Amino acid sequence: MAPRSAGKNAESSDKVGVICRALRRAIIEQALEPGAKLPEDSLGERFGVSRTIARHALGQLAAEGLVELRRNRIAVVATPSWQEARDAFDIRIELERLVVRQLAGKLTKAQVATLNAHVDAEDGARDGTDAVSIRLATEFHILLAQMTNSPILVRYVSEVAYRCCLTLSLYSRPHSTECAINEHRAIIAALVKGDEAKVMSLMHSHLDSVANRALVAPTPQRGRDLLDILAPYAEEGESDRVVKMPKVVRVR
Amino acid sequence: MAPRSAGKNAESSDKVGVICRALRRAIIEQALEPGAKLPEDSLGERFGVSRTIARHALGQLAAEGLVELRRNRIAVVATPSWQEARDAFDIRIELERLVVRQLAGKLTKAQVATLNAHVDAEDGARDGTDAVSIRLATEFHILLAQMTNSPILVRYVSEVAYRCCLTLSLYSRPHSTECAINEHRAIIAALVKGDEAKVMSLMHSHLDSVANRALVAPTPQRGRDLLDILAPYAEEGESDRVVKMPKVVRVR
DNA sequence: GGGCGCCAAACTGCATGCAATTCAGGCGCT
DNA sequence: AGCGCCTGAATTGCATGCAGTTTGGCGCCC
Structure with missing residues (x-):
């Protein structure tokens, strides 16, 4: 078996876990945008399993709030x-x-090294795609959570962080991840120093600024119902301006 | 339909949701103790569905951490x-x-009334079984969460509260829910008064005391591995003292 | 008598099949 | 042309069947 991080939680089974991880990643890297359709058949075919398994995976992701099941x-x-x-x-x-x-x-030397390596990776990916930067930034936070050795905390932080990723792809502008990297470094430094109050306030303001960078206005760009999307076009009734429904990304 | 909080989340489907709710309730009322076996067949038979559905339900509960899937x-x-x-x-x-x-x-009059009614119910159930008291106490907290109108918060609070229930059935002594009721009343009062700091500290100490009442010692009564259970018996090697493995509660 | 191994029963893992529902596009009507 | 109905294709909901794994109990051997 591959040295998968497996974990001892639900999606460990095998195939279901693989699909979950793949979809989760695709979602947070925005390869699958919010609203993208996920038919069981296509999923099953793509991953070489039956609908039963694909369905189960969708169920898990729905429980995490990444997928909507109607x-x-x-x-x-x-x-x-x-x-x-x-x-x-x-x-x-x-x-x-x-x-x-x-x-x-309370961080060990090894842990600090891991964190620094990760931030370096974030730094290195700065001229890659936005998608990768966002994923790495998110994974930094999950990495931190894992170091608490509290499975529950890891699970909740991961989930909510993924959700925030989803949000970012909906409501944020082209993006600027740069400052986040510095903030990550600052957090590591404060953690090492052991200044509890300081690090808590750092983390607070870090997340707050991420949120504010993302959630600037309650009027989303591509967000929500297509009513909002079409609003700007409502006045100019040019018929050839009508966008062909983009036939959202299929998974296959 | 009962005024269930239903929500729009995963287990809405129908049958799966029914099974989840039933099991969740059975678990927090300790009708199903930690470690109790949950075979798909029996579940399916009991609820009149196929294993497929039972399985799916178990998956959901595993995602919530109430069930362990190996x-x-x-x-x-x-x-x-x-x-x-x-x-x-x-x-x-x-x-x-x-x-x-x-x-x-920020509570409306109606909400305050609902809360008071709930606490009255808790009060009325004091001479019922422990199980019901615990469930009601937990539901009080979930009720509060629901009033935030934040589905995510509701989900997380519910989950973690259920988990804590599970814990209670493992590590706590015969129990004393009495004081909890008064603390609930105090919280309502502070909420109405709008004293943010006060209510936060009240909630903090309330939960803290619940936790401390429950998690007194790191040496559980019936908890964890049976190694712990058998430790006291290790010295006296009386053979007729050996407890027949309690053949944990089957679901059917 | 106690421990070890084997075998049948129990159970899970997964795919597939069928019924029910939704979706899309074409046809007719205005 | 525009609008709505209607029908077939796509898709989900669910049960069942088969194969592989675990369980636990019986008999055998020590």
Whole structure:
């Protein structure tokens, strides 16, 4: 078996886990945009399994809030409302404050090295695609959570961080991840120094600024219902301006 | 339909949702103790569905951490370690502080009435079984979370509260829910008064005391591995003292 | 008598098949 | 042309069947 991180949680089974991880990654890298359709058949075919398994994977992802499941309808990548996004960030802030509080001054040398290596990787990926930067930034936070050795905390932080990613792809502008990297470095430094209060406030403001960079206005760019998307076009009734429904990305 | 919180999340489908709710309730009322076996067949038969559905339900519950799924083995009700229990309570405190912070001074009259009614119900159930008291106490917290209108927060608070219930059935002594009721009343009062700081500290100490009442010692009564259970018997090698393995509760 | 190994029963892992529902596009009507 | 109905294709909901794994109990051997 490959040295998968496996974990001992639900999606460990095997095939289901593989599909979950793949989809999760595709979603947070925005290869699958919110609203993208995820038919069981295509998924199953793509991963070489039956619908049963694909279905199960979709169920798991739905439980994490990454996928929306409507009865008798094709599953789609979740499209959080602006309010839900805000809520997610609020929760995330509390959870991650808990993480760094537990971690302050308790990191081993190896852990610090791992963290630094990760931030270096983030740095290196700066001229790659946005998608990768976002994923790496998110994974930094998950990495931190893992160091608490609290499976529950890891799970919640991961989930909520993924959700925030989803949000980012909906409501944020072209993006600027640069400052985030410096903030990550600052957090590591404060953790090493063991200044609990400092690191908590750093994490708080870090996440707060990420949220604010993302959730600038309650009027999304591509967000929510297509009513919003079409609003700007509502005045100019040019018929050839009508966009052909982009036939959202199929998974196969 | 009962005024269930239903929500728009995963287990809405129907049958799967029914099974999830039933099992969840059975678990938190300790009708199913940690470690109890949950064979797909029996579940399916009991609820009049096929294994496919039962399986799916188990998957959902596993994602919530109430059920443990091991490959090729019968699913069992989760048995959180003492450390996991501690972690769960830590997370719960943060989340619920968030809840009451959002709620302070913002409750409608109707909501206050609902809360009071619930606490009255708790009061009325004091001479019922412990199981019911525990469930009601937990539901009070979930009720609060629901009033935030944040589905994500509701989900997380519910999950972690259920987990804590599970813990209680493992590590706590015969129990005393009495004081909890008064603390609930105090929280409502502070919420109405709108004293944010006060209500947050009340909630904090409330949960803290619940946790401490439950997680007294790192040496559980019936908890964890049976190694711990058998430790006291290790010295007296009386053969007729050997307890017949209690053949954990089957679901049918 | 106690421990070890084997075998049948129990159970899970997964695919497939069928019924029910939704979806898309074409046809007729206005 | 525009609008709505209607029908077939696509898709989900669910049960069942088969293969592989685990379980636990019986008999055998020590």
